[in-house]
Amino acid sequence: MTAPAPAPVFVVLSQSGLEVAEGARTVLPGSEIHGLAHRVAGTDREFTATLDHLRALFQAGTPIIGICAAGILIRALGSVLSDKRSEPPVLALAEDGSAVVPLLGGHHGANDLARRLAAALGIEPAITTAGDLNFGIALDEPPAGWTLANPGDAKPFSAALLAGESVRLDGSAPWLVTSRLPFSSDADLTLRVTERAEAGSASKLVYHPPVLTVGVGCERGASAEEVTALVRDTLASAGLAEQAVAALCSIDVKMDEPAIHAAAAKLGVPVRFFDAARLEEEAPRLANPSDIVFNEVGCHGVAEGAALAASSGALIVPKRKSARATCAVGLSATPLTPDSIGKRRGRLSIVGIGPGSDGWRTPEADRWLTQATDLVGYHLYLDLLGDLTVGKRRHGYELGAEEMRVRVALELAAEGRDVALVSSGDAGIYAMATLVFELIDREARPDWARLDIGVTPGISALQAAASRAGAPLGHDFCTISLSDLLTPWPVIERRIRAAAQGDFVIAVYNPVSRRRTEQLPAMKAVLLEHRPPDTPVILARNLGRPGETITVTTLAALDAADVDMLTLVMIGSSETRAIPRGDGGTWVYTPRGYAAKHLDDKSP
Structure with missing residues (x-):
């Protein structure tokens, strides 16, 4: 199973343009209207950054009808143009409905869309491709799945047609028959349709149908x-x-x-x-x-x-x-x-999107999200993707439904869909990747085991917190989750003691919850047995999102009341240092031993 072709999207930048879009969309069932926030009201979807939104639609393969100046579309899409054989249709439609111009993908539906829109608006489409103008067809761009064996001969062949020569058809091709080509049974020019390997020439174009x-x-x-x-x-x-x-x-x-x-x-x-x-x-x-x-x-x-x-x-x-x-x-x-034909192999992409900021999401993650047909994840994480969700089926869930999310993702992929299972941070660190492989191992279902599964890394909360605070992970560190939903507290406590004795910097995940507030104080008590009270502690909340805060305190002053489930707690080792900044903040770092090496290098 493959995803259906995306429906066209009207991109509207003004209220007057919305009126034109609403009238034109009646001839394009399933089409959507996206409007510029604060300037256009009553659209199917709003956006705030016009050029970014246009690029996101284009890269998702969505046909675009921009009710705006053609220059806006050109400036937006110029940097992402690559292969004209795969680009979606892009059209410019005047705000008053007086003109419609196919800019890209003329032979991939743009010319047809222009004709349909023009008919609805009572105007003539501004189609510029010579073949379409004269014969209603472009000989060098056959329909999807068809291949022109000798594309280099298309130009002289078309030139001969434009000069007045006729052509004969050898084989079956309804898309050629319904064109305005000048057919004649005794023509010197030939359009040959065959599944056999044949050489063409300037007087014979050979088309291979997907048969x-x-x-x-x-x-x-x-x-x-x-x-x-x-x-x-x-x-x-x-x-x-x-x-x-x-x-x-x-x-x-x-x-x-x-x-x-x-x-x-x-x-x-x-x-x-x-x-x-x-x-x-x-x-x-x-x-x-x-x-x-x-x-x-x-x-x-x-x-x-x-x-x-x-x-x-x-x-x-x-x-x-x-x-x-x-x-x-x-x-x-x-x-x-x-x-x-049959069934495709499903794809499950396990994607870590980082803390939530676009700038902290990797290009590979963006690429996998763009190619997906379905997105599965916690509602908030899907919302953070913004325009990357355009044209995709969303399967959003609340917190606490982790296994359900993974099962849904596996089932959708087993149907042959391209599914992205979305996690914050790194999907392999206290996140969904482990559960995917656990379920595959536990259930032993052949259809799940045959899936094409990939995991792409994301910036984890511990990396984000460390970068905001300075360099607290400069020496050995570990991570510990204080959640006892899946791990018994005695096991967690044993690991805390081992980390304390090993003098690791500790990144603490799931430090507290509404029902669970006693573990963080218990951890603090254990650590105070092994490191100084003034050991730096970083409280990093809402990393990469609006309302981000980074607070530096000490182990002695650490208070569970200052921490929630959106906070990562990072507790320094006995070597971790805090440096006051001129702006009132604090840098935190853990030396790795370069100072001692520097002294050794100076020894006689």
């Missing part, structure tokens, strides 16, 4: 090189074009087989999977059924069965073998889309 399905089976641990070579050799031997492959397919028990994913990546196609029951439905049509395969996986053929199940057509290349893999090819009667 081939490659079924693959392999032994566990087969090499990516072997599987990729078998697939390519199978296609080449049959004279078939790699560009006509719609998907690489296999049985679901191979969903986590690296070689299969590597081969698909080499071909630049998606991977799709079927369960054994679906593949067994194809048993009567298999060219090489195998009882051995049936006894192993529950169907009589993986490669041939997957090729047939995916194509719903004919098996045009029966099973071919290498030492550890098999391959077969199916042919569909009509072009295929990934959504129509």
Whole structure:
């Protein structure tokens, strides 16, 4: 399962522009209107930073209709343009509805959106691409999934058409037939549609429709090189074009087989999977059924069965073998889309977003959040993501529902979705990553074990607190959580004593709660047995968020009344020092021994 194409978003900067958007959205079902806060009222969503919001929409693949000057859109998106073949449509619509101009993605829906909007507004769309103007089509930009084999010949071919020559169609392509191209059965120019590998020329454009399905089976641990070579050799031997492959397919028990994913990546196609029951439905049509395969996986053929199940057509290349893999090819009667083929491998991204500030969120975290179809997490953490939630399904929960959150994330990913499980700080430090792997281990569910799971680090509260205060983690340190919900207090107390005896700087997580206020004083008493009363203590609250406070006190003065669950407590070692600042604040650091080394270096 893949995410549906995002609905267009009207980006409105004025109240008069809102009126135009409300009228135009009637021809674009599901579209949203986003308005600039404090200037536009009554929109589906507000934003405060126009350029940032436009970039977030664009990077999420959302079609944008900016009811504003074209220059605003150009300035916003210029820095994030990369591949014109993957960019979403971007249009500029005049605030008075007098003009609509496709700026980007003309061949990916922008021209069509412009025509629909223009029809609703009673105006002519300002379409500038020559092919669209003359023939209603761009020959160098076929529909999604289709490939032009010889794009370098598109320009002279189009020039000949514009000069008055006619063209003939060899093959089936409704998107070409419905254009305004000057077709003639005896034309010298040819548009060839085929799944076979053919060379084109300045007088023949060759299009490959996505009609081939490659079924693959392999032994566990087969090499990516072997599987990729078998697939390519199978296609080449049959004279078939790699560009006509719609998907690489296999049985679901191979969903986590690296070689299969590597081969698909080499071909630049998606991977799709079927369960054994679906593949067994194809048993009567298999060219090489195998009882051995049936006894192993529950169907009589993986490669041939997957090729047939995916194509719903004919098996045009029966099973071919290498030492550890098999391959077969199916042919569909009509072009295929990934959504129509089997099931995709789900992705679970476990994302630490840091304390909450955008500046403390890593680029990798942003990238994983952007590509996700679903976001799962505590409501507040999802709210902190701002525009990164645009166009995604949100699954927000209250505090205390940690296991439910993880189960929901795993189940969504098992459906084939791209899920981001969101934690504050670092997801692997007193957070959700551990619970994900614990549930996978405990439940032993094959569908969870086959998921594509990744963990990206975030800035932890202890790092954030240390950076705000100076350098208290300059020497050995540890972390201790005082929450006894999952760890018995005697175990926690034993660890406190060990840390005290080891003279570690200690970052204290979950120091107090409304029902639990006695542990922090108990910890303080233990530590006072091993380090001075004036040991620096940092109280860091709301790190990276509005209302952040950093307070430096001493171990003797540490009071649980000054601490809540939004506070990280960092207790220095016997070596930790506090330095008064000129502005009234305090720097805290823990020396590592450079002073002693400096004296040694000066020794005679």
